[in-house]
Amino acid sequence: MTGLVVGVVATAASVFAAPATLTGLKSWSSPANSRVVFDLSAAIAHVAPDSGFSREVEIALPGEPIARAQGVPSTLVVRDGVIDSVQVLTGVDGARFHVWLRDSTQFKVMSLPAQVDKPYRLIVEAVRRGGAAAEAQRMETIATEKKEDRVRIVTVDPGHGGEDTGARGPRGVLEKHVTLGVAKALVDELNQIPGIKAFLTRDKDYFIPLRERYRLGEKMKADLFISIHANSSRRRGAGHGSEVYFLSLKGASDQADADLADTENAADLVGGVPQSSDDLVSILYDVKRNSALQQSQLLAESLLDHLAADRRLESRGVKQAGFVVLKSVEFPSALVETAFINNPVEVRLLASKDFQKNMGKQLAAGVRSYFQRAGIGLNSATGARVSP
Numbered sequence: 001m002t003g004l005v006v007g008v009v010a011t012a013a014s015v016f017a018a019p020a021t022l023t024g025l026k027s028w029s030s031p032a033n034s035r036v037v038f039d040l041s042a043a044i045a046h047v048a049p050d051s052g053f054s055r056e057v058e059i060a061l062p063g064e065p066i067a068r069a070q071g072v073p074s075t076l077v078v079r080d081g082v083i084d085s086v087q088v089l090t091g092v093d094g095a096r097f098h099v100w101l102r103d104s105t106q107f108k109v110m111s112l113p114a115q116v117d118k119p120y121r122l123i124v125e126a127v128r129r130g131g132a133a134a135e136a137q138r139m140e141t142i143a144t145e146k147k148e149d150r151v152r153i154v155t156v157d158p159g160h161g162g163e164d165t166g167a168r169g170p171r172g173v174l175e176k177h178v179t180l181g182v183a184k185a186l187v188d189e190l191n192q193i194p195g196i197k198a199f200l201t202r203d204k205d206y207f208i209p210l211r212e213r214y215r216l217g218e219k220m221k222a223d224l225f226i227s228i229h230a231n232s233s234r235r236r237g238a239g240h241g242s243e244v245y246f247l248s249l250k251g252a253s254d255q256a257d258a259d260l261a262d263t264e265n266a267a268d269l270v271g272g273v274p275q276s277s278d279d280l281v282s283i284l285y286d287v288k289r290n291s292a293l294q295q296s297q298l299l300a301e302s303l304l305d306h307l308a309a310d311r312r313l314e315s316r317g318v319k320q321a322g323f324v325v326l327k328s329v330e331f332p333s334a335l336v337e338t339a340f341i342n343n344p345v346e347v348r349l350l351a352s353k354d355f356q357k358n359m360g361k362q363l364a365a366g367v368r369s370y371f372q373r374a375g376i377g378l379n380s381a382t383g384a385r386v387s388p
């Protein structure tokens with residue numbers, strides 16, 4: 001009896017005695033904003049403004065001593081046009097994090113609970129001035145050119161990015177890098193097909209919320225949307241092969257697909273976007289939606305048919321699940337789980353440039369055959385401007 005009580009006390013004491021540690025300090029730059037992320041070993045009380053407009057943001061973590069893990073710098077020079085530098089000051093009575101901005105800039109400070117494989121985090125996000133306007137202008141230009149050149153627009157979405165690494169494979173291979181490699185290869189291939197112009201939702205390593213991804217497609221007046229991912233099985237060695245998803249309104253094909261959708265949909269939690277209710281339920285039976293779903297199935301089948309041409313990967317079929325990123329009604333969309341990143345054979349393929357290029361080729365052939373099967377003609381005289 002006594003031993004048990006002593007054990008409990010010792011555990012509680014050791015929990016309270018353990019100082020919080022700063023385990024990571026990184027920055028990410030996107031066209032819209034710039035972020036600094038402080039990884040901490042435990043949730044910790046902090047004092048900082050929630051949001052504001054300033055040249056300097058200070059986060060105070062009073063009371064507890066905070067250690068810096070090995071390899072975590074005390075100063076981070078960013079100089080990305082939004083954030084100049086970050087400074088970490090630690091002492092016995094607490095710590096202060098300083099973020100120096102280039103100009104007086106709109107910012108917000110968020111704390112995120114530990115999620116999936118992420119620790120507790122403090123995030124400072126600063127708005128890139130003119131960034132949103134420049135992005136809007138870029139989308140408008142694409143939409144105008146689409147009309148003038150009479151081309152089909154394909155939006156290719158490399159899954160994850162920045163803070164949100166996606167699934168992890170052996171030897172440090174991250175899903176967010178693999179998806180960008182395959183997506184770039186696909187865009188290059190698509191742009192060689194007369195009558196098609198392809199664009200990425202992100203061309204660098206930064207986080208985009210799930211809904212923002214398809215909204216970018218909507219703004220550029222996309223005809224198709226393809227999101228690229230890599231799978232990861234929870235049971236060791238269980239997973240191999242490729243599968244292509246389109247949206248399900250009623251739930252997933254089976255439990256494993258539901259789990260996968262939950263994992264992919266967790267991206268916003270990992271990256272720090274508040275959960276919102278599904279704003280599309282009211283148009284569940286909309287004709288537009290049904291037509292987009294039918295075309296999405298055809299797209300998914302066309303993509304998988306061509307992926308299956310690569311004999312190194314088994315075809316796992318076309319499946320359905322409730323992926324947030326597929327929820328636009330403006331165009332058919334599909335999500336490609338290229339291969340399994342935690343499978344020792346497939347991760348080697350996924351990390352190789354040759355394989356990524358080949359996968360881009362196969363998926364581009366899938367897109368071409370989708371347009372054929374859907375009876376959608378491609379303007380072969382691309383480049384020659386057609387007067388409106």
Ligand SMILES: [Zn+2]
Pocket residue numbers: 159160166167175229230264
């Ligand atoms: Zn993913």
